Amino acid sequence: MRKPIVAALAAASVLLAGCEQGIPPEALAISQVSVEKRQLQTRYFETEDESLLLNASVAVLQDLGFTLEESETDLGVLLATKDRDATEAGQIAGAILLGVLTGVYVPTDRNQKIRVSVVTRPLDDGRGRTAVRATFQRLVWDTQGNLSKIEGLNEPELYQGFFEKLAQSVFLEAQEI
Template sequence: MRKAGKIIASLSLLAFIVGCETIPKDALTLSPESLADRQMQTRKYETKDEAKILTACAGLLQDMGFNIDESETKLGVITASKRRSAVNAGQQVVAVFVALLGGGYMPTDKDQIMRASIVTRPVGELKEYMAVRVTFQRIVRDENGKITKQETLNDPEIYQKFFDKLSKAIFLEAQEI
């Protein structure tokens, strides 16, 4: 029993110390860039049929070379990924020069995992629209398997192309083509 009392006292002290940490006032404040990013990543479609939207999204992702990792229709969520080369010729040249100048071995980027996440939700006064938000990320690994970059892709052209293709896919899905 003594040992259990010490463990409980230690856990209580730890909880007290952790609980005393203050949260910065702006911790939950979104930056102006966050709103702009969310607008770039979201489109609204005039339909209530979330299942057809998700089917079109999944088909489009597969057409783009992604593998569907998870899909939950009831929650309106799809996650997908694909692996691609991340070899960069400029990085390779620098690594060779470093080695030739006696700087030793410099690992270079080898591959990357591209991820796509889609979330849908009904919007509008009568829930007559379906909002679709997509985000693209990439994780780059070097020859040793170490992560060298993790980033969200924020190129507006990527999102515009995705939503142009999605609009066509939704049309085809609605026409049952």
């Protein structure tokens, strides 16, 4: 009768000892890759007017062919998408070759949706600035209608182009042009 009680007490003490250690500090550390992505995706504007930034962002996204899907201006969030063809000649050629050699049908990418989210956040730095973070993502469906890829788009040129257009749009919005 004592053996099960002793075993239960031993197990409980091991569990409690593990709880005392808590979360290791490295689990909460931000990786260098995450810091670099955040720097790529974020720009700072010398205004506290989030609605100005959001309106300018909508104008830029629409100029780039995106359709506004969701907008929570009170929270400083926009979500927009655009549909594109995802067909790649090399992928199709490979699928045909594999089909001829093995007799197996290989689905290929057909459609993609480019999704962008824009989030504004006022900074408490005493300088009246607002951070704007944009993230681009690509979702791809194959010829069978299955979602085959979800990937972040991290090309610096994409973000540089977006933020240059946004800076121009903010200037035009501020000047009411």
